[in-house]
Amino acid sequence: MDTSMLDSLSQMAPDLMEEMELRALILERVAALEPIGRRALAARLHLAEREVRTAAEALKAAGCLTQSASGMELTEHGRILAEAARVISKGRRSLAALETSLSRKLSVERVCVVQGDADRDEHVLFEVGRAAARQIRFLLQGAQVLAVSGGRTVAAVAQAITAAAPMDVTVVPASGGLGGGVSTQANTVAEQIGSRLGGHHRLLHLPDGVSDEMAEEFNALPQVREALELLRHADVLLYGVGRALELAQRRGMNPVGLDALRERGAVAEALGFYFDAQGTVVGGASLALQPGLMGIANRAAAVAAGAGKAEAVLAVLAHHPHRLLVLDEGAARRMIELLRA
Numbered sequence: 464m465d466t467s468m469l470d471s472l473s474q475m476a477p478d479l480m481e482e483m484e485l486r487a488l489i490l491e492r493v494a495a496l497e498p499i500g501r502r503a504l505a506a507r508l509h510l511a512e513r514e515v516r517t518a519a520e521a522l523k524a525a526g527c528l529t530q531s532a533s534g535m536e537l538t539e540h541g542r543i544l545a546e547a548a549r550v551i552s553k554g555r556r557s558l559a560a561l562e563t564s565l566s567r568k569l570s571v572e573r574v575c576v577v578q579g580d581a582d583r584d585e586h587v588l589f590e591v592g593r594a595a596a597r598q599i600r601f602l603l604q605g606a607q608v609l610a611v612s613g614g615r616t617v618a619a620v621a622q623a624i625t626a627a628a629p630m631d632v633t634v635v636p637a638s639g640g641l642g643g644g645v646s647t648q649a650n651t652v653a654e655q656i657g658s659r660l661g662g663h664h665r666l667l668h669l670p671d672g673v674s675d676e677m678a679e680e681f682n683a684l685p686q687v688r689e690a691l692e693l694l695r696h697a698d699v700l701l702y703g704v705g706r707a708l709e710l711a712q713r714r715g716m717n718p719v720g721l722d723a724l725r726e727r728g729a730v731a732e733a734l735g736f737y738f739d740a741q742g743t744v745v746g747g748a749s750l751a752l753q754p755g756l757m758g759i760a761n762r763a764a765a766v767a768a769g770a771g772k773a774e775a776v777l778a779v780l781a782h783h784p785h786r787l788l789v790l791d792e793g794a795a796r797r798m799i800e801l802l803r804a
Contacts, residue, residue: 580793
């Protein structure tokens, strides 16, 4: 099979190509392991059983698989397509291996890796957003409140959420205004995600970095107090990870503050906090969030794009259990290298 044709198709219709790769991976693995049940195959591939079930049903409808009490097996038509499936699924198998390895090493329930490196191709960031948008609805099952950070990657998640059955979820920003473009601030992202999910949203009319005295005054305002209470009791927390000094400079931190972060070894930023390489908080603050409860008081989901974010992601995840991590191949491969060093 002409792999250049596959590359072209991937660029023209990445969403369709991803589904094709998943079906090809399942067809190829059934060929190697038949008969095998959907649950066992999902465990082997480190995929959600619902993903395997949906793809297997599509392959069954196409006449490629049969399903019996002993498990899934290929039909004659499926055997004819098995070699082509091996070629198509080769890249997906590589990503699946990365997902499995990171999931085990970081104790993250679900890791999703998309092809490419956002540091080399900015379009990859939007693919990370699209992958996270698909997963977030499943994470929200039974949830009432979703807290979201700002940033370009989480904004890409918001843009990628598609219309579906409305969810009775209230979306709140996990921080106030952090400077930068309005389109990537947490308030804007919360409003977009709430609208696209068919739920509700609340805004946090509060600038970050205010003094304790000013924070007390803001907190006395009913509209601020309500948003903070929702944030404190969020069921799901979706946030982006950044590089500490880069984010601090972008937010206009003064030279003294930047020097202090350097001296403390800050490498990562998330939700207004700065972390060193060991995952210790070395700066920043939040009126509502406690970094020690991240992933404990809520279902935490992190998104990141670009190999340059690898050290930052490892730092933030060091002491915090996560249900979901979505990142690109560049970040994933660099993280594996750092974990092996």
